[in-house]
Amino acid sequence: MNRDYLWRYKFLGFAISILPLIIGIQLFRIQIDKEQIDAIGGIGALYAGEFKTIEPARGMIYDRYGNSMAGNETVYEVGVELKFVRNPDTIALAMNLVTGADYNEIFESASIPESPTAVYRVLARGVTPEQVERLEIIKEQMQDKYGNSNAKDAPSLSGIRFSPYLERIYPEKSIGSNMIGFVNFDQTGYFGVEGYYNDMLAGKSTVVWLPTDPNQAKGLPNTPDGVSLVLTIDREIQSSMEELVDKAKKKNGAESATIVVLDPETGEILAMATTPRLDPNEYWDFEEIFPGETPFNRAVSQAYEPGSVYKVLTMAAGLDLGVITPETEFIDTGVFDYGGAKIYNWNLGAWGPVSMLECLQHSLNTCHAWVATKIGAYNFYDYMHKYGIGRSSGVDLAGEATGRLKKPGDEDWFEADLAVNSFGQGVAATPIQMASAISALANDGVIMTPHIVHSLISKGVQHEIGHHVASEPIKPETARTITEMLATSLEIEASNALVPGYRVAGKTGTGEIPTPYGYTNYLTNASFVGWGPVDDPQFLVYVWLEKPTTSIWGSEVAAPVFKDAVERLVVLMNIPPDAVRLELSGKQTSTNGESGVSQ
Amino acid sequence: MQRLEKFTQAYPQIPWRGQTQVLGLILVIIVLVALVAGFYLSVSARAASIGRDIQAMQIQIKEIEQQNETFKAHLASLTSSRVLDARLEKLGFRPINQEDALYVFIPDYPGRRPVSLAPALEEPIVSAPILPEVYTESIFQWLYRQLSPYVLPMFEVK
Numbered sequence: 001m002n003r004d005y006l007w008r009y010k011f012l013g014f015a016i017s018i019l020p021l022i023i024g025i026q027l028f029r030i031q032i033d034k035e036q037i038d039a040i041g042g043i044g045a046l047y048a049g050e051f052k053t054i055e056p057a058r059g060m061i062y063d064r065y066g067n068s069m070a071g072n073e074t075v076y077e078v079g080v081e082l083k084f085v086r087n088p089d090t091i092a093l094a095m096n097l098v099t100g101a102d103y104n105e106i107f108e109s110a111s112i113p114e115s116p117t118a119v120y121r122v123l124a125r126g127v128t129p130e131q132v133e134r135l136e137i138i139k140e141q142m143q144d145k146y147g148n149s150n151a152k153d154a155p156s157l158s159g160i161r162f163s164p165y166l167e168r169i170y171p172e173k174s175i176g177s178n179m180i181g182f183v184n185f186d187q188t189g190y191f192g193v194e195g196y197y198n199d200m201l202a203g204k205s206t207v208v209w210l211p212t213d214p215n216q217a218k219g220l221p222n223t224p225d226g227v228s229l230v231l232t233i234d235r236e237i238q239s240s241m242e243e244l245v246d247k248a249k250k251k252n253g254a255e256s257a258t259i260v261v262l263d264p265e266t267g268e269i270l271a272m273a274t275t276p277r278l279d280p281n282e283y284w285d286f287e288e289i290f291p292g293e294t295p296f297n298r299a300v301s302q303a304y305e306p307g308s309v310y311k312v313l314t315m316a317a318g319l320d321l322g323v324i325t326p327e328t329e330f331i332d333t334g335v336f337d338y339g340g341a342k343i344y345n346w347n348l349g350a351w352g353p354v355s356m357l358e359c360l361q362h363s364l365n366t367c368h369a370w371v372a373t374k375i376g377a378y379n380f381y382d383y384m385h386k387y388g389i390g391r392s393s394g395v396d397l398a399g400e401a402t403g404r405l406k407k408p409g410d411e412d413w414f415e416a417d418l419a420v421n422s423f424g425q426g427v428a429a430t431p432i433q434m435a436s437a438i439s440a441l442a443n444d445g446v447i448m449t450p451h452i453v454h455s456l457i458s459k460g461v462q463h464e465i466g467h468h469v470a471s472e473p474i475k476p477e478t479a480r481t482i483t484e485m486l487a488t489s490l491e492i493e494a495s496n497a498l499v500p501g502y503r504v505a506g507k508t509g510t511g512e513i514p515t516p517y518g519y520t521n522y523l524t525n526a527s528f529v530g531w532g533p534v535d536d537p538q539f540l541v542y543v544w545l546e547k548p549t550t551s552i553w554g555s556e557v558a559a560p561v562f563k564d565a566v567e568r569l570v571v572l573m574n575i576p577p578d579a580v581r582l583e584l585s586g587k588q589t590s591t592n593g594e595s596g597v598s599q
Numbered sequence: 600m601q602r603l604e605k606f607t608q609a610y611p612q613i614p615w616r617g618q619t620q621v622l623g624l625i626l627v628i629i630v631l632v633a634l635v636a637g638f639y640l641s642v643s644a645r646a647a648s649i650g651r652d653i654q655a656m657q658i659q660i661k662e663i664e665q666q667n668e669t670f671k672a673h674l675a676s677l678t679s680s681r682v683l684d685a686r687l688e689k690l691g692f693r694p695i696n697q698e699d700a701l702y703v704f705i706p707d708y709p710g711r712r713p714v715s716l717a718p719a720l721e722e723p724i725v726s727a728p729i730l731p732e733v734y735t736e737s738i739f740q741w742l743y744r745q746l747s748p749y750v751l752p753m754f755e756v757k
């Protein structure tokens with residue numbers, strides 16, 4: 001070896017050996033340099049995995065017998081990963097052909113050049129599995145035919161992506177929609193139980209870190225589905241009552257029609273039918289179906305002056321307080337002057353000496369105003385408060401209106417209000433509040449909180465909600481007395497509400513509608529409230545027809561609807577005619593056991 | 600025999616013998632390291648493969664859950680009142696009228712009750728395994744249980 005070159009070899013050897021040392025020092029420096037740690041750690045984290053939100057399936061909604069009223073189905077979000085889009089025209093054409101989406105909108109979205117701020121674009125949501133299957137077939141066929149082509153305009157669905165997600169579905173369509181509500185595109189519940197129980201139904205979403213490194217793959221945390229609800233509603237009764245309100249609205253030329261069916265003993269709502277109704281699967285029609293301030297569910301959201309159905313509350317309060325009895329006589333002169341207001345009867349007539357039963361039978365305003373004055377303002381409003389008038393009934397439905405009950409001490413309360421309130425004027429209540437208040441008369445003086453959820457199913461366990469007492473405004477004897485009075489008055493009047501074979505108690509109501517210029521006498525709110533069978537009430541039906549045009553009187557338009565409703569109810573609820581029931585209950589007593597009847 | 604003696608005499612004196620031993624040692628270490636590395640790679644590859652399987656199964660579970668929801672929705676649509684009414688009408692049935700109803704007395708039939716779709720909280724889960732005592736008691740408890748029928752009567756006051 002030439003000694004002159006030896007130093008070069010030595011230098012090369014030194015350089016080679018120093019290199020690992022430098023690398024080692026650099027590695028060490030990176031480990032302790034915070035800036036480097038953050039920067040490199042950040043880059044690493046970008047590729048180390050992703051945060052994923054696990055959305056639980058929204059809870060189901062069933063009727064009381066387990067029929068599904070709301071569920072979920074898989075649909076797809078179709079989007080494009082802009083980086084891989086080869087031909088926006090093909091994507092727009094295919095989407096237009098298969099889903100009916102607008103060509104121009106899709107073309108515009110798919111043509112956006114990829115950038116750090118534009119990676120993915122949503123083309124359509126709610127695409128059905130069948131449509132996705134068709135798109136996949138088209139994509140595959142194009143890939144087979146033009147996959148190897150280098151031509152710039154070769155047809156291609158490259159870049160198109162399908163992401164499944166669950167969407168709310170209502171198999172019964174518009175049946176019960178007013179009290180079920182709906183879920184919109186961002187999975188938020190509106191109105192009805194969907195709105196009231198939204199947080200429970202939706203469940204809690206969980207955000208998890210999913211590492212890309214398969215060595216770190218872990219089981220996903222258990223994200224329980226949303227709570228499912230079993231309603232008190234009976235699908236068959238609901239459907240039947242909806243058919244009836246539609247028929248009643250049309251037949252009587254009314255602006256709207258509402259029927260509430262309650263079990264007075266438990267407060268369970270068996271049906272709540274009103275107009276108009278929406279198919280919640282097509283919630284985007286909301287504005288069209290409910291223009292302006294039209295309430296979604298009139299039964300809970302629209303307070304109105306109920307008129308004479310309110311008289312049963314006044315009469316019950318008077319009986320309960322002992323200021324009157326069914327035989328108490330009132331001499332009707334046709335006008336009752338109180339607090340500066342003159343009260344007249346519905347026919348402007350004078351009925352002479354009448355008993356309290358006749359007061360109810362002829363629905364005399366003068367007589368009830370007199371009863372209210374006998375009760376006194378303090379006691380009268382105390383009773384009304386206990387009935388739940390002027391405050392929320394506590395029903396578990398979104399958007400309940402409280403109504404209005406002016407009381408002594410309020411700026412706009414006058415002495416005359418006591419007299420007019422007695423027959424349901426100057427007071428506003430929703431159908432559910434009225435039904436709930438009057439249920440005291442059908443349930444031995446006890447008001448059970450009206451409710452629509454029977455039980456909750458959470459984590460595989462069914463929890464019954466139970467029934468809760470809202471108040472006890474009157475004594476059981478009073479309730480039985482007024483029920484008997486009302487049943488008798490219907491029978492004497494040969495009312496349109498009478499149901500052959502069944503003894504029912506009830507009262508009509510015709511409420512004039514207040515306007516800025518006073519009360520109208522040609523547009524009314526026609527109502528009827530009734531319950532039965534009288535000796536063991538199993539249902540309470542509240543009927544309200546808004547501004548009927550065939551007749552303004554509740555007795556002529558609302559009472560027949562009540563009769564129709566009861567005729568359907570007794571069949572759907574397996575309630576035998578009174579004679580059969582009493583005969584069967586005799587057999588039940590003799591067997592001393594639990595028993596029932598069936599059709 | 601002489602040849603073997605010569606070889607055994609000469610072998611310890613050959614100059615590269617020491618180098619061979621060092622080389623052999625290094626080779627053994629390399630082989631051991633390779634074995635350990637191979638074993639590690641095999642295990643980590645299996646772990647990675649199982650990890651991928653887990654990820655795939657998680658996606659599958661999600662898909663199955665979504666399918667279940669879709670099936671439930673489909674079933675609900677097929678049993679919706681409109682569909683059932685149409686089918687019943689097609690089969691010649693009509694809604695019952697009040698006057699058509701015949702009521703019969705059924706002893707012990709409580710009437711139609713609201714649905715129970717899951718066990719109530721207070722109800723025991725019947726499918727839960729109930730362990731026999733022998734699996735949970737200590738050896739002394741077991742001994743006591745075994746002997747008590749024989750021993751206890753001896754202490755009874757007659």
